[in-house]
Amino acid sequence: MDPIIIIGSGLAGYNTAKELRKLDTTTPLTLISADSGPFYSKPMLSNALASKKEPAAIALNTPEQMANQLNATVRTKTRVDAIDTAARTLRIGEETLRYSKLVLALGADQIRLPVEGNAAGDILTVNDLDDYAMFRAAIAGKKRVAIIGAGLIGCEFANDLAATGYAVDIIDIAGQALGRLLPPEGGALLQSKLAALGVQWQLGTSVAAVDHADSGYTVKLANGTTLQADVVLSAVGLKPRTALAAAAGIKVNRGIAVNRRLETSAAEVYALGDCAEIEGLVMPYVMPIMHATRALAQTLAGKPMAVSFPAMPVMVKTPACPTIVSPPAAGAEGQWQVEASGEGVKSLFVGADGKLLGFALNGSATAERAKLAPQLPPVLA
Ligand SMILES: Cc1cc2nc3c(=O)[nH]c(=O)nc-3n(C[C@H](O)[C@H](O)[C@H](O)COP(=O)(O)OP(=O)(O)OC[C@H]3O[C@@H](n4cnc5c(N)ncnc54)[C@H](O)[C@@H]3O)c2cc1C
Incomplete structure (x- = not known):
């Protein structure tokens, strides 16, 4: 049986594998990564100095440990050069690998x-x-x-x-x-x-x-x-990695275009994480990835499932001024209502009907997150 292949060993790649293994412990599984393949939480990189973490201590597991945990083959420092979606193969240099299902978890490049x-x-x-x-x-x-x-x-x-x-x-x-x-x-x-x-x-x-x-x-x-x-x-922004998919004839917009089942335009090829554009949305954050991995694992295990995204406020890790943001959807109509009081700024983006569509909370106003977050509309219901 040809393996399920996941390209990418970031949060999207490894968490898809983890979720899949909760549902299916035996289908052959291969992860391929251009980097050195440790399992780690990327958000820790921008507060590691203050939390006194050396780079080596940020890696939670080695690729070998992940391979054991996941009953998978993990190939590191290995770049996939091309995909043939008709033949369901990948090319790595001179080598050709067959896949049954392919997950693109390629991340994004810094601009x-x-x-x-x-x-x-x-x-x-x-x-x-x-x-x-x-x-x-x-x-x-x-x-x-x-x-x-x-x-x-x-x-x-x-x-x-x-x-x-x-x-x-x-x-x-x-x-x-x-x-x-x-x-x-x-x-x-x-x-x-x-x-x-x-x-x-x-x-x-x-x-x-x-x-x-x-x-x-x-x-x-x-x-x-x-x-x-x-x-x-x-640190001027990210650009989803789309070149590999585009060269394979897979539909690409700002990211690799997928529907709510994380299906690309090619049969049995899926995408998620920073490289993906899900129903027109590029969401380069951890929470969307976690929701997507759970849905995709079901699909890979044979029970196709559409992903839903609730509102997913993002905490900006600036302890000098705690900040939580949940921006309104692109093109949402409404206006900011801002209350600044001493050590906090509460900014609510409110639609014409008075509904809360987004917020930005700074300093002491972050205490209102728990009250406000449930009032936000889902990102994709
Ligand atoms: C410094 C920093 C701080 C952050 N803080 C937060 C935060 O506080 N909260 C939050 O929600 N989000 C945060 N983010 C964003 C979040 O970390 C990312 O959305 C997430 O980690 C992306 O995971 P990914 O698996 O999609 O991509 P990546 O982690 O980039 O993984 C992509 C993988 O694909 C592999 N790859 C790419 N092309 C190929 C190829 N051709 N062949 C083989 N392998 C390939 C790469 O080697 C890599 O393993 C932060 C990001 C950064 C950079």
Whole structure:
């Protein structure tokens, strides 16, 4: 019998395998990963310094342990080069593997902005544990980190680094932190709390060039400001990995297009996680992945199941200013109602009928999460 093959050993890949094994312990199962394949929780990467975790301690299980636990073959440092959906095969170099069902759990690439300068190639990104180990090696014994991007990941790293003694500059073309998730009042509170930790905000501008300096780098901003940094980290957003699927003729939009059964346009090929676009939604967060893995496992085990997503608020790991966001659906009609009081900002996105469609809670307002979350509409009922 040809195995079920899962490409990817991130939260989507391993958790699909775990859920499947709760339903089916015997169907041959293979996981293939381009990276070194540890099982770990990616969100831990952006608060590991403050929680005093070395990269090696973030890995919860080795690939060998996962293979034993899952009664599966786990191949690491192995990149799938092509898929033939008609023949139901994969190509890895010269090798061809047959699959019965194929799961694409390929993740997303960090977007890289065009930056000039003789050290532009030294700009780091962190999107897996291997990257994070390199980042930790780069900052060891250093003092100054410049972060490009004041989104969720950039702000989390800024908090983690500043809380552990690093001097942090954070640069964003937007005029505020978390511009896609928070109204200006919420952004302002987050900025002031991180500034109190020492974070320097460089907003409304971009990085023009990164050049080698006597020690570290000179970072030139488009507004003419020049900064010095020992390490430059870019966190400007993610782009679903769609190339492998697109080359196989599988339908791709912003992500690999799937329906609520996580089925792609090719028979017996499924996708989930950061690479997928589920009914038009790209949701690069843990909770959607967990819901999707449970539904997909049922389908793989022969009981086709559609996934439903409740509202899934995301906690931004900025302890200097606790923040929880549940953005309204794209195109939702309504307006923000903002109440700022001392140490908190409560921002509610309310429709014309008075229904709560989304929220952003900062500081003391996060205490209202439990009351507000049940009032939110489901993402996909
Ligand atoms: C620093 C950071 C902090 C985060 N914090 C939070 C948080 O607090 N809360 C939250 O909800 N979300 C958070 N996220 C997002 C969340 O971690 C991701 O949505 C999730 O981990 C994605 O899992 P995945 O399995 O889809 O992708 P990935 O973990 O990226 O896994 C993709 C896998 O596919 C493999 N692969 C890709 N192409 C190939 C190929 N051709 N052949 C073989 N293998 C291939 C890769 O090697 C990898 O194993 C954070 C993300 C980051 C980067």
